[in-house]
Amino acid sequence: MTPTGAQPLRFGLIGVDSAHSVQFTRLFGDGRSGMVPGGSIVAAWQGPTVADFPPSRDRNDQLADEVAGLGVPWLDSPEAVAEASDALLVVASDSRTHPGYLRRLSPLGKPIYIDTRFAPTRQEAIEMLEQASADGCLVLAGSPKRFTPEFRRALAAAGDAERIDLDGPLPEQPHHPFLAWYGVHLVDLAVAALGPDCATVDATGDRVVATWADGRVAVLGGDAEWHPVTRGVIDSPTGSQAFAIEASEGMLVGLLTSIAASCRSGLPTVPPAEIVATVAIVEAAARSRADGVPVDLQR
The missing domain is CATH 3.40.50.720 (NAD(P)-binding Rossmann-like Domain)
Structure with missing residues (x-):
């Protein structure tokens, strides 16, 4: 308001x-x-x-x-x-x-x-x-999916997230490597759930496995063809929380509300460390897939 x-x-x-x-x-x-x-x-x-x-x-x-x-x-x-x-x-x-x-x-x-x-x-x-x-x-910054009530409710209910599994559309575009076009939405959700301290990224298999320095894990995958639904499960010591986000104009409401609030408060929508981590994971996933080996982000 x-x-x-x-x-x-x-x-x-x-x-x-x-x-x-x-x-x-x-x-x-x-x-x-x-x-x-x-x-x-x-x-x-x-x-x-x-x-x-x-x-x-x-x-x-x-x-x-x-x-x-x-x-x-x-x-x-x-x-x-x-x-x-x-x-x-x-x-x-x-x-x-x-x-x-x-x-x-x-x-x-x-x-x-x-x-x-x-x-x-x-x-x-x-x-x-x-x-x-x-x-x-x-x-x-931030993917609109990070600001949706579906994701935020699941994250709040999960508490201390230990793992997040995400499945969504992964279409690609020229000059934007693997995950950089639409897969970035999944990466941003993973960083929102687990924080910025990702240690390794392995994109050599059917799904991308990102492992945090303390052992927490994000597993990302999906179809090359675009479709509107992104699904996820957040695991924590208290149980699992599932969510689904459907892409639509209404999905952008949370993002725009957060942008307006940040402009008034002077506080960022996403911490700078998380912005860098999201870009770094996307970049590492492309390198891991191209080279056929996991990438260490802490080197």
Whole structure:
């Protein structure tokens, strides 16, 4: 909810070649009567089409038209959007563009949400967070699935999680290695449940096994074809908690509510160590699969 008497936060979109650009705009609405009160999309910058990346190549202009049809004005640069906004939502679909956008926008000091696929590599994620810290820029991150009531209820009921098994769609896209496109959602859920201290990643078998330094385990798998349901089981000393998340526009409500709350409180949606851990696990899984051996993240 918007604090009594507070004006809705003004959000600006950076890149619109993800369906989240349209969905976020609809969910926020006018900032008071939408499904997520507390903010509205007041400006957008389309960003160039990434020709070698199908999600951008095939839908950038279409999604731009849809965003414009919802009444969002176009501005001619990310900096102009930042000037018109209280916070920024980088929803450009190609994670290769995210480090450059962060470097460009961080000095402006506005909170920045980097959508789902934070960075291509662990080193880039670290550098992005270090720059943001130096600039006094609040960085927000996290898969929408992390903020769903289904997952949060299961995690709270489980208590001290010892293991999480996750099954969901694992489609891939060019220039985004194994797990980096849709599998990152599963990795983010694992890190949300077990924390950032993953020690090894083994992607040599049918399922990815990530083992934490204290012996806790995440097992991730699924089908190459996209489908809407992600399922999981969290094990703890008190028992097991199962959950299922169905992808839909409504699934984004928890994420947007958390983003708005973070912009007001100044606290991140996801601790920086967990952001880095998610990127590192994705990167390690691709290397493990390519090399045919487990990868030690503690070296």
